[in-house]
Amino acid sequence: DVKVTQSSRYLVKRTGEKVFLECVQDMDHENMFWYRQDPGLGLRLIYFSYDVKMKEKGDIPEGYSVSREKKERFSLILESASTNQTSMYLCASSPFSGGGHMGTDTQYFGPGTRLTVL
Amino acid sequence: AQTVTQSQPEMSVQEAETVTLSCTYDTSENNYYLFWYKQPPSRQMILVIRQEAYKQQNATENRFSVNFQKAAKSFSLKISDSQLGDTAMYFCAFRVGIQGAQKLVFGQGTRLTINP
Numbered sequence: 647d648v649k650v651t652q653s654s655r656y657l658v659k660r661t662g663e664k665v666f667l668e669c670v671q672d673m674d675h676e677n678m679f680w681y682r683q684d685p686g687l688g689l690r691l692i693y694f695s696y697d698v699k700m701k702e703k704g705d706i707p708e709g710y711s712v713s714r715e716k717k718e719r720f721s722l723i724l725e726s727a728s729t730n731q732t733s734m735y736l737c738a739s740s741p742f743s744g745g746g747h748m749g750t751d752t753q754y755f756g757p758g759t760r761l762t763v764l
Numbered sequence: 765a766q767t768v769t770q771s772q773p774e775m776s777v778q779e780a781e782t783v784t785l786s787c788t789y790d791t792s793e794n795n796y797y798l799f800w801y802k803q804p805p806s807r808q809m810i811l812v813i814r815q816e817a818y819k820q821q822n823a824t825e826n827r828f829s830v831n832f833q834k835a836a837k838s839f840s841l842k843i844s845d846s847q848l849g850d851t852a853m854y855f856c857a858f859r860v861g862i863q864g865a866q867k868l869v870f871g872q873g874t875r876l877t878i879n880p
Contacts, residue, residue, distance in 0.1 A: 650808075681870075686773070688855060689870040704867070736809065753868060755801075755809035 649673070650756035652737055658762045665724040667759050669737030676742040678720035679753065680704075680712065683734040695720055696742075727763045735759045766791045768858050770871035777846055778879050784831075785841045785874050787856030796859060798832070798839045799868070803853040812854070815839065843876075851878045 653668035669678065677696050681689040681704075691704030693712040701712050709731060713721045720739075724731055738753040767790045777783045789798070800812040815823045815832050822830050827847075831840045843850055856871040 686872055688768075688770075688872045689857075689868075691867060691869075694867065738809075752811050752814075757808050 650737060650739055650754050652735075652756040652759050654759050655757060656760050656762075658764065659724075659727050660764055661728060663724075663727050663763075665727050665761065665763075667722040667724075667735055667737075667761070669720045669722070669739075669756055670718055671720075671739040671754070672718065673739065673741070673754070674717065675739040675754075676717070677740045677753075678714065679738040679740075680710075680720065680722045681736045681738065682706070683736055683758070689736065692722065727761075729763050731761065732763045733761060735761055766793075766858055766869045768856055768869050768871035770854075770856055770874050772874045773872070774875045774877070776877040776879060779846060779848060781846055782842060782844050783846055783876065785843075785854050785856075785876065787839045787841070787871055789837050789839065789856075789858050789869075791837070791858065798830075799857040799859070800828070800830070800841045801855045801857060801870075802850075803855065803873075804849075805852070809855070813841065846878045848878050848880060850876065852876060 650671045659665050679694040680692040683689050690706050692710050693704050695701045695714045698717050711723045736758045737756040740753045769788045796817045798815045801809050802812045803809040813823050813825045813828050822832050827844045829842045853873045853875050855873050857868045859868050
């Protein structure tokens with residue numbers, strides 16, 4: 647079974663702190679994603695990565711950065727946390743989908759990190 | 765820009781009943797994929813069912829089936845013989861194209877409660 651793990655289930659930080667959220671997958675997936683989940687808004691894509699050291703902005707990248715130094719690990723960084731970044735953060739991974747094989751396009755999600763910024 | 769709309773924030777049915785969750789989307793693309801994901805309380809999000817837009821036949825997975833209306837841009841999920849374990853947030857999601865990093869666009873979610 648694919649396993650996606652996130653470093654913390656719950657996290658409380660102060661405004662202005664630098665925050666690191668870690669995500670690790672064990673299935674050698676090329677693609678990794680960070681979303682935030684807010685009531686009434688669903689999931690919104692922050693950043694994604696399709697290869698080591700590669701990253702692309704999603705729909706709401708402002709205030710966030712990412713790092714992917716190893717294939718299995720994708721980190722989300724809040725350089726200076728603010729109260730409006732209080733949210734549930736979900737990491738996901740998926741294999742490369744070249745060739746149009748539908749069976750490879752499922753995204754596998756981690757358990758989420760509920761971040762509260764005070 | 766692609767958008768996905770789930771117009772039912774919450775639904776509640778009795779165990780063993782059939783329930784249908786609605787989803788509409790907007791795109792000018794012709795080749796795309798649609799998904800329903802399930803997020804049980806305090807548990808990880810998992811894929812329920814997927815549909816390729818070029819396939820006319822509606823996808824089914826055991827008690828879960830979809831009603832895909834391409835012209836109407838509608839993609840509803842039907843759960844038959846609902847069970848207590850079906851209680852969860854359900855998200856409709858949309859993805860354009862075949863190759864690439866598989867960006868998904870999600871709807872707002874529907875909180876489904878199955879009552880005993």
